Amino acid sequence: MTHKGFTLWFTGLSGAGKSTVSEIIEKRLREDGARVELLDGDVIRTNLSKGLGFSKEDRDTNIRRIGFVCEMLSRNGVVAIAAAISPYREVRDEVAAKIEHFVEVHAHCPLATLVDRDVKGLYKKALAGEIKEFTGVSDPYEPPLHPAVKFDSSVETPQESAEKVWVKLVELRLIAPDD
Amino acid sequence: MTHKGFTLWFTGLSGAGKSTVSEIIEKRLREDGARVELLDGDVIRTNLSKGLGFSKEDRDTNIRRIGFVCEMLSRNGVVAIAAAISPYREVRDEVAAKIEHFVEVHAHCPLATLVDRDVKGLYKKALAGEIKEFTGVSDPYEPPLHPAVKFDSSVETPQESAEKVWVKLVELRLIAPDD
Numbered sequence: 001m002t003h004k005g006f007t008l009w010f011t012g013l014s015g016a017g018k019s020t021v022s023e024i025i026e027k028r029l030r031e032d033g034a035r036v037e038l039l040d041g042d043v044i045r046t047n048l049s050k051g052l053g054f055s056k057e058d059r060d061t062n063i064r065r066i067g068f069v070c071e072m073l074s075r076n077g078v079v080a081i082a083a084a085i086s087p088y089r090e091v092r093d094e095v096a097a098k099i100e101h102f103v104e105v106h107a108h109c110p111l112a113t114l115v116d117r118d119v120k121g122l123y124k125k126a127l128a129g130e131i132k133e134f135t136g137v138s139d140p141y142e143p144p145l146h147p148a149v150k151f152d153s154s155v156e157t158p159q160e161s162a163e164k165v166w167v168k169l170v171e172l173r174l175i176a177p178d179d
Numbered sequence: 180m181t182h183k184g185f186t187l188w189f190t191g192l193s194g195a196g197k198s199t200v201s202e203i204i205e206k207r208l209r210e211d212g213a214r215v216e217l218l219d220g221d222v223i224r225t226n227l228s229k230g231l232g233f234s235k236e237d238r239d240t241n242i243r244r245i246g247f248v249c250e251m252l253s254r255n256g257v258v259a260i261a262a263a264i265s266p267y268r269e270v271r272d273e274v275a276a277k278i279e280h281f282v283e284v285h286a287h288c289p290l291a292t293l294v295d296r297d298v299k300g301l302y303k304k305a306l307a308g309e310i311k312e313f314t315g316v317s318d319p320y321e322p323p324l325h326p327a328v329k330f331d332s333s334v335e336t337p338q339e340s341a342e343k344v345w346v347k348l349v350e351l352r353l354i355a356p357d358d
Contacts, residue, residue, distance in 0.1 A: 050244075
């Protein structure tokens with residue numbers, strides 16, 4: 001598989017499908033022989049964001065830091081996939097501007113559906129005020145204005161959403177069509 | 180140039196020659212067509228260590244974080260060069276154990292010479308108590324027990340020290356002898 005380094009950036013609320021869809025893409029890229037690194041919530045918390053909280057300043061520092069790692073990987077021919085809530089538009093755009101091939105994916109899901117699903121029980125706690133500064137409930141989320149891809153996990157399967165992303169990567173010539 | 184990804188880790192006191200020697204190596208590797216990233220004090224402070232202080236815990240977090248980035252780069256075929264005081268042996272060894280090809284370089288210089296040179300005026304301030312927790316003066320430095328390379332910048336030129344590092348990389352077959 002021939003490919004350039006690029007950054008695939010998933011943004012969206014907790015539970016909207018960032019990790020699920022990014023894992024499908026990661027697997028498919030790996031099977032095709034690509035060099036891939038997935039920076040999801042778990043990897044980020046363990047390795048990059050220790051000591052940061054949920055203020056806008058700390059969230060922005062976190063996103064810049066993830067962006068720095070993605071930038072270094074991408075410019076060395078690696079596919080960097082970030083799956084991070086990344087609620088603020090300005091810092092996402094700042095990161096995007098630094099990376100030659102940056103593809104923003106908006107993992108969307110209506111709040112009502114997220115509250116209804118509530119796989120981790122976090123929305124219930126956030127709505128009850130037990131978790132402060134919870135994005136989408138008590139903290140802002142600024143959706144991308146022009147994402148390269150937007151999917152809606154309330155009406156699409158993860159496979160369908162991943163296919164949308166894949167098609168876009170081919171269209172952008174970041175991966176070859178016959179992979 | 181054919182090369183594997185590896186991590187070249189410079190440890191040593193402020194002013195001992197980590198940055199100077201690592202920049203010579205970086206330049207030579209780049210000229211030979213290698214993919215290289217240099218994580219020196221400036222890059223680290225700007226992109227990775229914001230919010231961290233000089234306690235042992237914070238210093239260890241900083242080193243683990245740099246190590247995480249080096250690990251990701253190395254395993255994707257990139258040469259990651261870290262130039263960080265990294266005063267504590269245990270966390271250096273922890274990072275080393277995670278990276279397949281890890282080469283530790285001890286940038287040594289006797290304290291008396293560092294105080295005498297004092298290019299940035301930091302040792303004077305540290306000795307006067309104006310800077311707290313200054314490695315080598317008021318904070319510990321644990322030298323590596325078995326570094327792959329040790330140089331002494333009080334008796335060697337930077338070029339001589341860089342040559343030692345280069346020879347070791349060839350010996351370890353991380354770079355080809357005829358580069």
